[in-house]
């Protein structure tokens with residue numbers, strides 16, 4: 001699959017964008033006109049720069065408001081196009097993108113538009129270039145790809161073809177299946193973008209909220225399957241207008257973008273494998289190494305300067321210490337299959353508090369290979385003689401994901417910490433989910449990373465009000481629910497990161513007994529206000545005895561179609577806190593309705609401690 005990226009996806013100068021695209025391994029770029037106009041480089045210098053970098057210049061865009069106009073305007077438009085074709089000759093670019101008219105069209109007559117495109121084709125012919133006509137979702141008369149395809153067919157000119165853009169097709173809910181009726185030699189270019197499902201006017205949605213494939217809600221694998229079955233084998237280009245990526249580091253964004261296309265290639269191969277195979281697809285698409293979902297979360301590594309407080313909390317929740325690792329500056333605490341590796345922040349590698357997640361997988365080598373094929377950085381790890389080899393990669397925010405082999409109920413690396421006698425069963429059984437707070441520039445990249453690398457699927461994203469801002473939350477999980485990762489987008493306001501810590505949630509089948517046992521060990525939970533219990537009573541009409549017990553123990557409550565959810569929180573220690581959850585009868589959520597109350601309690605707790613100025 002030939003890969004390309006529009007310069008509009010990246011921040012920085014045109015030259016930085018080109019270098020970033022090359023370093024991330026793209027084959028080519030689309031030159032977005034405003035980037036060229038703002039550049040001090042001449043078209044010839046840009047051409048040479050791209051050649052030197054080994055990048056092809058695949059498309060010049062956009063040319064606007066051409067067709068459906070009156071005769072006088074048509075003459076002006078043809079002259080305007082000729083000027084751009086001259087420029088394209090200087091750049092060495094063969095294809096120009098033409099957006100369907102959004103402003104000056106006076107007629108929606110398809111025959112008129114086709115006749116005008118034919119004239120444009122004649123001009124393009126003189127310059128040896130071609131025009132890819134794209135239906136914008138907000139086009140004045142042409143706003144869907146099937147109409148654009150009919151006009152191109154009527155134009156019947158070898159220099160006139162189509163540009164298909166997944167956003168314009170899927171944002172309007174159009175079925176991409178009819179792509180298969182388009183002849184491959186009429187598809188001149190393909191742009192791919194994902195997006196979250198928003199009820200927003202389509203222009204604002206497109207200009208601000210597009211995402212890289214794998215980060216949103218569009219079914220792009222199926223789209224690509226239809227495309228590949230036409231026989232199209234040209235560039236697959238990313239065109240993502242997004243306010244965050246316009247501000248983020250272009251080098252990081254380019255790698256993130258390249259990862260999304262590798263994932264899309266895999267989805268394409270999977271879609272081709274499952275669809276009608278009557279027409280062979282010449283587009284080369286390779287699957288990623290297949291991985292089974294993790295058998296379990298074998299550990300979570302926390303790095304915090306407040307280890308003593310955290311040790312106390314773990315002890316109160318029934319964890320026991322194993323002691324220090326024989327060669328590394330970390331210690332292990334466990335209860336059931338829940339294991340916490342505790343260390344101090346490392347000044348050379350400042351990591352988030354949840355510094356790593358260890359996963360037990362069937363084939364660690366395959367898991368690592370998949371991550372590497374998805375452009376993940378491997379974590380260098382030193383192993384002393386006789387230690388269990390673990391392999392790991394870095395998530396976008398710098399936290400680590402490690403893969404270890406399944407060797408029975410207790411991982412062998414547990415022996416590398418003091419005593420195994422500490423491995424004991426009590427009320428906590430395992431890790432239920434891990435919540436990773438993401439700085440603004442890493443959130444979407446993290447969604448893609450976990451989805452693609454670990455083959456997780458995304459649940460609907462929710463927004464939770466905190467005293468310091470709105471927190472966007474996205475859960476990714478394996479089909480069996482063994483691995484659940486919640487990503488929270490931290491608001492950028494001051495102090496937000498201090499009160500939006502990361503957290504680990506542990507699963508128990510008896511949260512009330514656990515809360516009592518913890519209290520006997522001196523534990524005081526995060527305090528939940530009385531108003532909350534009045535509110536859930538109004539909502540759910542709970543048994544008075546249960547309500548009293550929840551209130552007494554500061555345990556929160558939620559319910560879904562399947563079952564009930566009971567959970568409580570510790571207060572925060574530095575930038576981490578712990579949660580214990582009980583899922584009854586297959587409750588599937590995370591108590592999202594309770595999150596604002598919890599966030600407000602954490603905020604108050606901080607304020608009382610004087611941590612917030």
Ligand SMILES: O=C(O)c1ccc(O)c(O)c1
Nearest residue numbers: 062099134165206207239
């Ligand atoms: O928002 C726009 O104007 C615009 C321009 C060019 C494109 O390819 C596109 O999809 C949208």
Ligand SMILES: [Mg+2]
Nearest residue numbers: 134165191239
């Ligand atoms: Mg487009």
